[in-house]
Amino acid sequence: MIEFRTLADDHPDLAHSPLLRGALLTLQYAQKHGSIDLTKAKAFKRVFVHWAVEHFNWPGKSAEEMFRYNKVINEYEFPPLEVLHFLLISRRLGRHFKGEFRLTKRGAELAQAPGRLFAELIPYFVLRIDHAAYARFDDRLFRNWDVWMNVINVEADHSTTEAALFETFYGEPQDWRTAGWREMAAFSACVLRPLEWAGLLIETREDGAGRQMRHVFKTPLWRSALKLDTDELLRPMSV
Structure with a gap:
């Protein structure tokens, strides 16, 4: 929920x-x-x-x-x-x-x-x-917002990466340089970008070793605005 x-x-x-x-x-x-x-x-x-x-x-x-x-x-x-x-x-x-x-x-x-x-x-x-429509994607991603947000709530609690989240949901490691880059692009545009535009997530990009890594963090607004089923699984934040 x-x-x-x-x-x-x-x-x-x-x-x-x-x-x-x-x-x-x-x-x-x-x-x-x-x-x-x-x-x-x-x-x-x-x-x-x-x-x-x-x-x-x-x-x-x-x-x-x-x-x-x-x-x-x-x-x-x-x-x-x-x-x-x-x-x-x-x-x-x-x-x-x-x-x-x-x-x-x-x-x-x-x-x-x-x-x-x-x-x-x-x-x-x-x-x-319909985020796929304005992002110009024809295919719809499998899963729904209840699953995406409850899992991201846990996985991104102390930061994660775009590639790690994709693998958590879809079982295969992909990035922007693999054959699955289209699936990665759809996930980024239809799941992560709406959450970033809403102010619930923030992404940072890090270049290194010939590739770009995208880190994903929850913003304070995620914690104050959302109540999710997986909240009870979160670890306390260290100070």
Whole structure:
């Protein structure tokens, strides 16, 4: 069983969630400016996309890096914003009206309530969204979130690696240089990345011996926001 705890709006661990930060900034921008202009395809216009790239402080997608190769960035070229736009519409925190994205009454309320916004968006994002679709993967991974999160809860409690987690779930050691790199990529994109975007996990990359190792850690937000069946198996953290 997976249970998300209710956190106070001023809970410090909420700061670990990139998706929550992006949602708050988007809602507050729309609130301040009255709306956000849309393209004919109902995507955010480039003016706001550029603002989001500069202000979201997204892990691995700094404004400097993104603008180094692209002077013009569309919504679909900044995947976190594309997913966030879908989430805000799906959860009815915003709506499209006459070429603009406007806040609903509930969206305006949650723009100043991080804890409540986390509860509204993050469980839905992690557990209900088809992550393979926006990650452009055709195949679906075997297992489900109840299994993935309860096992990760134990295996990553004192850090682990992406490859070790994959082997735990699927029985074969793989990395990005083996024949099973596609399965590894699907696992990374559809399981680890959503948890990282939600702020529950963090990944670090270490280069050495001609290969890259990806370490996986639980953030403080994982411990404060989640209640899982395997919590009783965790070892106390050493100080």
